[in-house]
Amino acid sequence: MNELNRNKERLALALEAAGLDLWENDLVTGEVTFKALKTLDQLGYDSSEMASTVEELLGLVHPDDQPHLQQAVQDHVDGITPQYRCEFRLRAKNGAWIWFANFGKVMDGTATAEGRRFVGVTFNIDDRKRKEHEIEQMNRLLAEKNALLENLNLQLELLASTDxxxxxxxxxxxxxxxxxxxxxxxxxxxxxxxxxxxxxxxxxxxxxxxxxxxxxxxxxxxxxxxxxxxxxxxxxxxxxxxxxxxxxxxxxxxxxxxxxxxxxxxxxxxxxxxxxxxxxxxxxxxxxxxxxxxxxxxxxxxxxxxxxxxxxxxxxxxxxxxxx
Missing domain, CATH: 3.30.70.270 (Reverse transcriptase/Diguanylate cyclase domain)
Structure with a gap:
């Protein structure tokens, strides 16, 4: 086994251990040149249903998340941000929406095709997002309860001081x-x-x-x-x-x-x-x-x-x- 293959194995092992799924897109043709197979598998899609173009992938993104995803990509392509980062929901085959995060960067290709390779990783953040949502709901409920308690205390104070x-x-x-x-x-x-x-x-x-x-x-x-x-x-x-x-x-x-x-x-x-x-x-x-x-x-x-x-x-x- 040559050193290149060893490095590929090491990279695959590192990505698997970190829960990361590698992907690569061609910015010129819009082709998905390396599919995030584990991610699409988590969503319930088989090999025949896996998206082959960036446009098809974007169709899996929740409509509310598409604008900021596209903006994040554009900001990086334009050089505004050093890396591309974004969190969004993808539609699973059963219709559920699952949260994922992306991290990527435009890589130099050849001298004639500079910056056409867009490489990155995807990872599942659904548990974290759901916990954040639960915490947000709990905090909102707590704020409502505190407001109600404060109002009741004011009413009690008023009753205690009023004929x-x-x-x-x-x-x-x-x-x-x-x-x-x-x-x-x-x-x-x-x-x-x-x-x-x-x-x-x-x-x-x-x-x-x-x-x-x-x-x-x-x-x-x-x-x-x-x-x-x-x-x-x-x-x-x-x-x-x-x-x-x-x-x-x-x-x-x-x-x-x-x-x-x-x-x-x-x-x-x-x-x-x-x-x-x-x-x-x-x-x-x-x-x-x-x-x-x-x-x-x-x-x-x-x-x-x-x-x-x-x-x-x-x-x-x-x-x-x-x-x-």
């Missing part, structure tokens, strides 16, 4: 916000005010019209408060029962008192339908105001206590009034 009847901030969240606003007012030496609002004779409303109408009254008061405050700045909270708190950053006593009067008058003009006969329930509120000017900021609980005392004065003075 279910009115949609207002609840007492727990108010106390957190109040602490933050007191610290901010102290840091920047800005005014901060609180209004404590209570529906007058609320027990009588429930006794006269029933608790469902009482709930409607609470919601009506909440709506008036939300309509009159600065969105994104002030906080309206249901403090408990028929009592509400308005937290007013950057607001001095004069501003808080003016807002309280607007709320009192607006609520006094509201009414809710109380029964099927069309009777209406009317209601008023009493409001206590407390404020600090930024030079001496008390704890939030102390500010609430001041507003509560002012509210008591409003109740004692005949209700439907504002006191500070």
């Amino acid at each position: 279910s009847l009115t949609g207002l901030t609840n007492r727990r969240k108010l106390m957190e916000l109040g602490l933050q606003e007191c610290k901010r007012a102290e840091r920047f030496r800005h005014p901060l005010s609180v209004l404590m609002l209570d529906i007058d004779y609320f027990k009588s409303i429930n006794d006269t019209w029933g608790h469902l109408v009482g709930d409607q009254v609470i919601r009506a008061v909440a709506e008036v408060c939300k309509e009159r405050v600065r969105q994104g700045v002030d906080t309206v909270a249901r403090f408990g029962g028929e009592e509400f708190i308005l937290l007013l950053p950057e607001t001095n006593m004069k501003g808080a008192y003016q807002l309280a009067e607007v709320l009192r008058e607006s609520i006094a003009q509201r009414e809710v339908v109380a029964n099927a006969q069309g009777d209406h329930a009317q209601f008023t509120v009493s409001i206590g105001a407390a404020s600090c000017d930024g030079s001496n900021i008390p704890a939030f609980e102390e500010l609430l206590n001041r507003a509560d005392k002012a509210l008591y004065k409003a109740k004692q003075s005949g209700r439907n009034s504002v006191e500070d």
